[in-house]
Amino acid sequence: MxxxxxxxxxxxxxxxxxxxxxxxxxxxxxxxxxxxxxxxxxxxxxxxxxxxxxxxxxxxxxxxKENDPYKTVKKECNDIALGIYPELKKIVDRSANPLLTAVRLAIAGNVIDYGVGPNFDINKTISLVLEKKFRIDHFTEFVNNLKESEDLVYLTDNAGEIVFDKILLETIMNEYNFQKIYCGVKVTPFINDTTMQDAVYVGIDKMEGVEIMNIEVDENKVDHPSKTFQEIITKSNMIISKGQRNFETLPDNKKIFFMLIAKCPMIANELGAEQGDIILKRGSG
Amino acid sequence: MxxxxxxxxxxxxxxxxxxxxxxxxxxxxxxxxxxxxxxxxxxxxxxxxxxxxxxxxxxxxxxxKENDPYKTVKKECNDIALGIYPELKKIVDRSANPLLTAVRLAIAGNVIDYGVGPNFDINKTISLVLEKKFRIDHFTEFVNNLKESEDLVYLTDNAGEIVFDKILLETIMNEYNFQKIYCGVKVTPFINDTTMQDAVYVGIDKMEGVEIMNIEVDENKVDHPSKTFQEIITKSNMIISKGQRNFETLPDNKKIFFMLIAKCPMIANELGAEQGDIILKRGSG
CATH class of the missing domain: 1.10.12 (Lyase 2-enoyl-coa Hydratase; Chain  A, domain 2)
Structure with a gap:
């Protein structure tokens, strides 16, 4: 973009x-x-x-000289999300369509975005997103791809939100036969984006069949952040991409399913959506 | 500020x-x-x-090379406000306290501010401000000063809003014995701030006892815009100052009555107010 x-x-x-x-x-x-x-x-x-x-x-x-300015903020977001994790699990388990509900929750978690600002209400967003109509709804294709794909890469976005991602990962692992899912986090801290520390803090390292994958956004290669993504796309069958930044950065490819809340007016415009709309969009390139 | x-x-x-x-x-x-x-x-x-x-x-x-980028916008704002002028006059005339109602309307008109942005609803703001509690309410002192002052300077803010100012000027002229009121507009166009052209367009030049006064914000003197204001303050008994920019620029002086909607969060904070609050504040310096 x-x-x-x-x-x-x-x-x-x-x-x-x-x-x-x-x-x-x-x-x-x-x-x-x-x-x-x-x-x-x-x-x-x-x-x-x-x-x-x-x-x-x-x-x-x-x-x-502060390598990770949002370190404290990220821990707080993880703690808040971990606090409601049992309740979110119940919502998924009791749902008529656990996968769809877990997808909705993973998108709701995308409201925790300090790039957009600190003024979000996670509980209000959960209630809203569980009922809201998708502005772009490629859920059927998403399910078909989960059935057919041999491997899966899941690119996380923000701290706190990663707890919601964990629930979606657990739901996918429960319903499909992936030998391994790669869960992407960033090497270099950027605002409240997830790093290895967050993935370990919320227990993704302990999930059977899930391997945490470092995404390199080298400080010296900031003009070409998509290069590393290109490797992932070339080597994978299917990619789940969370959030706005990944949507802005990744090349448009039909292997990718973008899940996000359109928070930024520019991104909403790019998607033909309104601010606040929820998106599950398959890439088309 | x-x-x-x-x-x-x-x-x-x-x-x-x-x-x-x-x-x-x-x-x-x-x-x-x-x-x-x-x-x-x-x-x-x-x-x-x-x-x-x-x-x-x-x-x-x-x-x-465009001397007045908001020229068309300003004309549109003036036309909209002139269109509702007869209705606004009726509201004042039928009011139990015409002066207070005219003050409220003059403050409501301050929502037409392209420095803040183009997304305002003038009719909604009028209804709201006619009923709303002042966050700072120096109306009693305002009335006492009108009674005691020999002269009055009225510093307008924005095009469109100047029609609301005209109604307040007419109400003051009707109730008090000012030989002359000076109505300040800017020489140099700045966003949708009033210039002589706006004052003439809405008919302030035809008001008996009102003289339009050019305020100079010399391009070469932008670091000291308050100098010209200082002259006004020194020579006048009483000044009505409309809007945020005048509040930010004028020195704090008890001769001045500031009327505005606190639209900018920084100005609201400076006033101990919330965004959207209505203010009639006497300077204290």
Whole structure:
């Protein structure tokens, strides 16, 4: 997805949210934000928004010497989600269609997104998404692909949300015969995106048949984050892609099923959707 | 009011709104926005937000060679407000307290603010503000000052809103014995702020006892826009100041009565108010 001019100041807003986590000193916040602006100006904007956001985030990490500004936030999100995990499991188990319900919950969990902002209500979103009509609904194709695929890669998005992903992974493992599912997390911290630490914290490392897979978004390769994804796509039968960033970054491929809430107006527009719509979309490329 | 870091990307958002009025060419929009960012970076941010917004706006006018990007928008706003003028006059005339009702309407008109954005509903705001409790209510002092003052300066804010101001001016002229009221508009166009053209278009030039006064915000003096205001304050008994920009720019002085809707979260915070609150505040300095 191409960067729109709206993204340029939205990324700066994300920068301010992040800078406020690393220091309370307004002068220092200004110094880092100015550095972000200078670096954004030096970039070619004819790229996808996460490329610019990566530059922004790497500058903040470098300037603040804080490798993972959202570390505490991520733990809090994981704890909140783990707290409601038993209840969510019951909702799935009692459902007439456990897989569909687990998919809906995994999409509901996508509301926990500090790239968009901290103002979300997880319980309200769960109630809403369990009933809401999909704006794009490729669930039938999704089920058919689960039946036919020999392997599966599941690209997670955010901390907290990964607990909801765990429930979907458990449901898939329960209903289908995958020998192994690869659960993707990022090597380099980016906002509240999942890393190995989150996957281990919520117990995905203990799931039989699931292997955690590090996705490399090398700081020196931020202009080409899709290269590593391309390897995954080439080698896999089927990919579940969670969230907006993966949707913006991954090439359009029919192996991929995108699950997300369209939170950003630019992404909603790209999908022909409204903000807040829920999406289960098969790639078409 | 001091600039907060939030203002920096909000001003860039205003820049994008404005740039989209002057050209549909996205490459040209990017070129102008980059120029805005470079110039904001060159500024000292230890100033009030309108100083930075003025720099932004002057760059857009210079780069696009369009002196008044909101010219058409302003005419539309004036036309909409003139269309409901007879109805608004009736509301005031039938009111138990015409002055208070006219003040409420003048504040309701402040929702027409393209600095904040184009998504406002004037009829809904009128109904709301006619009933709403003031967050800051210095109406009694306002009335006492009207009784005691020999002269009055009325600083308007936005096109469209100026029709609501006209009704308040007419109500004041009807109830008090001012020989002359000076109605302030800007010399240099800034977003949808009023200029002489708007004042004449809505007929303020034809009001007996009202003289339109040009406020100079010289392009070369953008770091000191308050200088001209200081002259007004020194020479006047009483000033009515409409809107957020005047509140941000004017020195705090007990001669001034600020009337506005707190639309920006930073200004709401400065006032100890919530976004959407209505304010009639006497300066205290």
């Amino acid at each position: 191409k960067t729109r001019l709206d993204c340029i100041f939205c990324i700066q807003r994300q920068a301010l949210d992040t800078v406020r986590l690393v220091t309370n000193d307004v002068k220092e916040q200004e110094r880092i934000l100015r550095s972000v602006m200078v670096n954004i100006l030096e970039m070619n904007w004819n790229t996808c928004p996460p490329d610019i956001a990566d530059v922004m985030y790497n500058i903040i990490r470098k300037e603040s | 001091k600039t907060r870091l939030d203002c920096i990307f909000c001003i860039q958002r205003q820049a994008l709104d404005t740039v989209r009025l002057v050209t549909n060419d996205v490459k040209e929009q990017e070129r102008i926005l980059r120029s805005v960012m470079v110039n904001i970076l060159e500024m000292n941010w230890n100033t009030c937000p309108p100083d930075i917004a003025d720099v932004m706006y002057n760059i857009i006018r210079k780069e696009s």
